[in-house]
Amino acid sequence: MDFELSEMQQMVVDSAERLVTAETGLDQWHARRKLTDGVDPKLWVKMAELGWMALVIPEDAGGLGCPMEDLALLMIELGRGLVTEPLISTSVLAAHVLDRALVSERRAHWLGRIATGEVRIALAHEEPHTNGTIGVSARRIEDGYMLDGQKAVAFDAPSAGYLLVTSELEGTSALFLVARESTGIATNSYALIDGSRAADLTFASAHVPSDGLIASGAAADRILNEALDRARVALIAQAVGAMEVALRITAGYAKERQQFGQPIGKFQAVQHMAADMFVAAYQARSALYAALRDIDGDASKRARSVAMAKVVAGMAGQTVSRNGVQIHGGYGVTDEYVISHYYRRLLVLEKQYGGIDLNAAKLALCEAEA
Amino acid sequence: MNLRFDERDEAFRQMVRSRIAQILPWDISDRHRRLLANTSHLHDQRRWFAILDAEGWSVPAWPVEHGGTGWTALQRFIFEDEMYAADAPEFHWIGSHMVGPVLYTFGSKAQCDRFLQPIRDGREIWAQGFSEPNAGSDLASLRTQARREDDVYIVNGSKIWTSGAFEADWLFCLVKTDTQGKPQRSVSCLLIDLRSPGITIRQIRQINNEAHLCEVFFDDVRVPAENLVGEEGLGWTYAKFLLDHERTTSSFIFWIKRELTRTRELGRTVVRNGRQLIHDPIWSGRLAVLAAEIEAHEWSVLRVLSEESSGFPITAAASVLKVKGSEIQQSITALQVDALGEQSLRDYGAESLDASTDPIWPDLYQGRTSRALITRAATIFGGAQQIQKNLLAKLALGL
Ligand SMILES: Cc1cc2nc3c(=O)[nH]c(=O)nc-3n(C[C@H](O)[C@H](O)[C@H](O)COP(=O)(O)OP(=O)(O)OC[C@H]3O[C@@H](n4cnc5c(N)ncnc54)[C@H](O)[C@@H]3O)c2cc1C
Secondary structure, eight states, X not given: OOOSOOHHHHHHHHHHHHHHHHHOSHHHHHHHTTSSSSXXXXXXXXXXXXXXXXXXXXXXXXSOOOOHHHHHHHHHHHHHTTOOOXXXXXXXXXXXXXXXXXXXXXXXXXXHHXXXXXXXXXXXXXXXXXXXXXXXXXXXXXXXXXXXXXXXXXXXXXXXXXXXEEEEETTEEEEEEEETTSTTEEEEEEEBTTSOEEEEEXXXXXXXXXXXXXXXXXXXXXXXXXXXXXXXXXXXXXXXXXXXXXXXXXXXXXXHOEETTEEGGGSHHHHHXXXXXXXXXXXXXXXXXXXXXXXXXXXXXXXXXXXXXXXXXXXXXXXXXXXXXXXXXXXXXXXXXXXHHHHHHHHHHHHTXXXXXXXXXXXXXXXXXX | OOXXXXXXXXXXXXXXXHHHHHHSOHHHHHHHHTOOSSSOOHHHXXXXXXXXXXXXXXXXXXXXXXXXXXXXXXXXXXHHHHHHHTTOXXXXXXXXXXXXXHHHHHSOHHHHHHHHHHHHTTSSOEEEEOOBTTBSSOGGGOOOEEEEETTEEEEEEEEEOOTTGGGOSEEEEEEESOSSSOGGGSEEEEEEETTSTTXXXXXXXXXXXXXXXXXXXXXXXXXEGGGBOSSTTOHHHHXXXXXXXXXXXXXXXXXXXXXXXXXXXXXXXXXXXXXXXXXXXXXXXXXXXXXXXXXXXXXXXXXXXXXXXXXXXXXXXXXXXXXXXXXXXXXXXXXXXXXXXXXXXXXXXXXXXXXXOOTTSOGGGTTHHHHHHHGGGGGTTTSOHHHHHHHHHHHHHOO
C-alpha cells in the first residue's frame, strides 16, 4: 500500500489547484447563477485543454487512460473550489457508458469528442416519484424507436447536446443515445441550490433512429450501474475536497471572530464542533479510498463499497457543513459568506445519484445476504 | 397531578377551531401553505391580525384592559395550536410578544395609547434591534450609541440580523446611553421610527435566497426623548423581563407540529421503489422516532406553561425547550428534504409561486428545502445552542 502521489498525479493536482484558485470564489459563483445553462464556456474549454475530460478515457480511444485514483484526485481539487461544471456527467458517466456500449469507429468517434470537450452528454434516468406521472418506455417502430414518458432531475441536462436515456423496452431495460433537441423531447430546466442546473424531460412520441439504441437487457443494466458507481466515486471525492476546505475556512473564522473578549475558537464548545468536523472529513477520505480500491472489481463488491462510501461521506458532509454554519453564527446562514455555499454544495453531493438513506438501504440488503 | 385536558378545554378547542375556519380567508391559508420564505407574507399577516383584532383575539396574552382575552395559559396554547393547524399566518411576535408586554409593563401611558392599538390590528410592524456586528452572543458589548440633546436622542451605530427591518415600521432598539458609568446601567431601550432620516437599511441575502435579515445603519438619527422606554439605563432589566415573560415561544412547538403533519403528508405523496415512502422502513423509522420526540416536547411545553415546580429554576426549563425545539426543527425539515431525494435539490428562488400544475412538482414540495436551509439558523438566533447549553449546565446543575 502506498498513499503518496505519483508524478502524473501530482501534475493533475497542481494544474487543478491553479485553475480552481483562479476561477472560483464568491464573485464567480454569483456570476454563474446568471449563465443560461449553468456552464461557463471559457472554463469548459480550459478544462478540456488541461486534459481533464480525457483523463479516464482509454488510450485507444484518444484518452489518457488514467486510473480512477487520478480522477478522484482531480475531483477533490474541484470540490475544494465548488466547481459545478458538468464534468462528471460527460467525462465520467457518459464516457464509461459509451466506452462499454459502443464498438470500433463509433466508440472512438464519441469518446474522442468527449475527450476534446466538444460534446456534453447528460444522463436521463431518474423518474418522477408522484402519482400522475409516468416513466419512460420505448417501442419499436419501422425505422427505429418511439419514446414516451418523463424523467425528472436529469443533472446537467440543460447544457448537454445529447442525452443518455434509460427506458423500458419490450419488458427489459434499454439505453438510448439521443440529441436533446430532437422533436418530441421537451426540456424543463431549472437551477439547483448549488447553482448547477438540471431538467425534467418529457418524451412525447420522440423518434429515435435504430442506432440510437446502444445497449439493452442485462448489458444495459450492468453498464449503467458501473457508470453510476464511477460517477458516485467522483461525487464523493468532490465532497472530500469541499469538506476539507469548509473545515479550514471555519477554523480560520473561529480564530478571527471575537466574542466575550476572545476568539470564539477558545471556547471548548466551538473547539469540539470543529474537532468533530475534522474527524468527519478524515473518515470521508478513508471511505473514498475504500471505494476506489473496489471500483474496477467484482460488481457486487464494487456496489457495496461505493454505497458504503456514499453513506460515510454523506454523513460526514452533514457534520462538516452543519457545524461549519453553526460556528459562523448569523454569518453562516448568509449568501455572503462562502460557508453557506459549501453547505449547499455538500447537500447536492450527498443526494446526487442516491443519498444516505438509499445507500443505507442497499447496505442493509448486503448485510441480510451476508 | 391531572394529566388531561378537561372537557372545558376540549370545548374551547372546538370553539376556536370552528371560528378560525369561518374567519380565515382561504387565499391567505392557501398562500401560507405554499410559502417559500420562512415567515408569512407581511400583507397577509396584517390582514389576518386586523381580522383577529375585530374578534378580540389578536393579542390573547395581554391583560384584558389592553385588549387581551383573559384566557388561561392552556387556552392560549390551544388557540395558537389551532392557528398553526389551520395554516394561518403566525403572530408577528416582536410586536405582540415583546414590545406590547414591555410597553404595558414599563412604558408611559402616552406610549401605550400611541403604540398598542396598531400592534393589535397589524397596522404597525416592529423589528427587534439587539444584535450588532460585534455583539452577537456577547450582546453586552453592543456599541450603538444614543446621546441625549435636549428633548431628542441622537443615535449612531449599526444593528445586524434585524429580521424584517426593511418592511417594518418601528424598531425596538437597545442602545448605549452612557459610555462612562457602570456597564449594567449603560443600556436603554428606544422606540425608533424606521423611516427617520439618517437610517439606511441593507437587506442581506440568505442561504435560502430570501433577504429577510437586514443590517440597519444609524447616522445622526434623531429620536424624540419621549420614545425612551421606562428609565434610562434599565435596558437590561427590560430585556431580562422579556426572557422571563416569554418562556415557551422558543419551543416552536406549533410550528413543529405543523411540519410533522406536512412530513406525514409527504410520506404518503412520495413514491419510492414502487411504494409510498411511509412504508419505507428506514424513512418511516426516522419519522416515528421524531414523532415520539415531538410528543414529549409538547409535554415539556405544557409543564413550563403551568409553571410546574421541578426543583430547578424555571429558566433552565425554558432553555430545555429552546435546545430541544431547535434540534427538532432541524431534524424534521431534514427528514422532509430526505423524503424528496434528488428532487429536494431544486432552487425555487425566493418568491412564492402560484399553485403547481406540474404533477412532478406538487405544491407540497415547494419550500421544503428552502425552509430546511434557513432552519440551520434555529440553533443560532435567540441564544445560540452552545450558549444555551452553557446556561443549562450552570443554572440546572451548578457547573
Ligand atoms: C435568522 C436569524 C434571525 C435573527 N433575528 C434577529 C433579530 O430580529 N434581532 C436581533 O437583534 N438579532 C437577531 N438575530 C441575531 C441572533 O440573535 C445572533 O445571531 C445570535 O445572538 C448569535 O450571534 P452571532 O451571530 O454574532 O454569533 P457569535 O456570537 O459570533 O457566535 C458564533 C459561534 O460561536 C459560539 N459561541 C459564542 N460565544 C460562545 C461561548 N461563550 N461559549 C461557547 N460558544 C460560543 C456560538 O454558539 C456560535 O456557534 C437573528 C439571527 C438569525 C440567524
